[in-house]
Amino acid sequence: MSIPVEIKWFPPSWIQIKAGSHIIYIDPAYLKTNFAHYPKKIEYSKWPDPIDGLPEELEKGDIILITHHHKDHCKKVTVNRLKKEKTKILATKQCSKELGKGITVMKPGMEIEIDNIRVRTVEAYNDKREEKTKIMHRKGIGVGYVITVEGKTIYHAGDTDLIPEMEYIKNVDVALLPIGGRDFTMGLFEAIQAAKKINPKVIIPMHRFESNPDEYKKLVEKEADVKVVPSMPLN
Numbered sequence: 228m229s230i231p232v233e234i235k236w237f238p239p240s241w242i243q244i245k246a247g248s249h250i251i252y253i254d255p256a257y258l259k260t261n262f263a264h265y266p267k268k269i270e271y272s273k274w275p276d277p278i279d280g281l282p283e284e285l286e287k288g289d290i291i292l293i294t295h296h297h298k299d300h301c302k303k304v305t306v307n308r309l310k311k312e313k314t315k316i317l318a319t320k321q322c323s324k325e326l327g328k329g330i331t332v333m334k335p336g337m338e339i340e341i342d343n344i345r346v347r348t349v350e351a352y353n354d355k356r357e358e359k360t361k362i363m364h365r366k367g368i369g370v371g372y373v374i375t376v377e378g379k380t381i382y383h384a385g386d387t388d389l390i391p392e393m394e395y396i397k398n399v400d401v402a403l404l405p406i407g408g409r410d411f412t413m414g415l416f417e418a419i420q421a422a423k424k425i426n427p428k429v430i431i432p433m434h435r436f437e438s439n440p441d442e443y444k445k446l447v448e449k450e451a452d453v454k455v456v457p458s459m460p461l462n
Contacts (some may be wrong), residue, residue: 230451240294242403242431250289251289253372257279257281290314290317294370295369311312316329316330319332335349347375349395350371353390358425363386363411369386372385381427381446382427384403384404384421385405388417389420400427401429402430404418405435407438413438
């Protein structure tokens with residue numbers, strides 16, 4: 228009997244994965260502006276203290292993965308809310324300033340196995356397109372994660388543009404792709420090309436900004452045999 232894998236998205240790129248008895252978080256970072264309209268949000272502190280909160284009651288995680296050090300992805304008080312004594316925290320080198328020494332430092336091209344869950348890191352960065360005013364994510368600093376759990380493969384792209392390395396990310400069941408554009412990530416139309424390049428079974432759009440996920444769904448499903456959903460259980 229297959230064990231269901233459930234994925235839930237919180238803004239901007241915060242993901243909860245439930246797989247059997249395991250709970251995995253990717254980029255948990257509570258920023259008040261992202262959760263202003265969440266009816267179940269819980270705030271434990273207010274300015275000038277570090278804003279400490281959760282979008283809703285959440286179970287503590289067995290594994291926490293951080294793609295890079297920016298504050299909307301890497302936040303100590305949120306990680307502390309979600310970790311247990313033996314939680315494994317994987318993060319990039321720059322995150323150690325925020326999170327301290329109790330992390331496993333990750334860089335692109337690494338692979339680690341935790342409780343039969345395989346975690347592989349891949350590149351995540353901005354390219355040097357002329358329309359970008361600045362490069363916010365340089366190559367080799369941040370990562371994306373490819374996670375294999377309960378027979379399912381999940382790709383969290385991190386903050387990235389459409390990059391050549393995506394050509395080698397194959398056999399993905401669920402891809403979590405940024406669609407928001409600006410100087411931070413690929414925008415709507417790059418994310419369509421990423422969908423066709425990776426060809427996952429399902430895409431959950433993240434890091435959305437003003438981009439419309441419904442428009443993205445319509446465009447992707449017109450051009451590729453890929454389903455786009457906000458979040459879903461996998462059987």
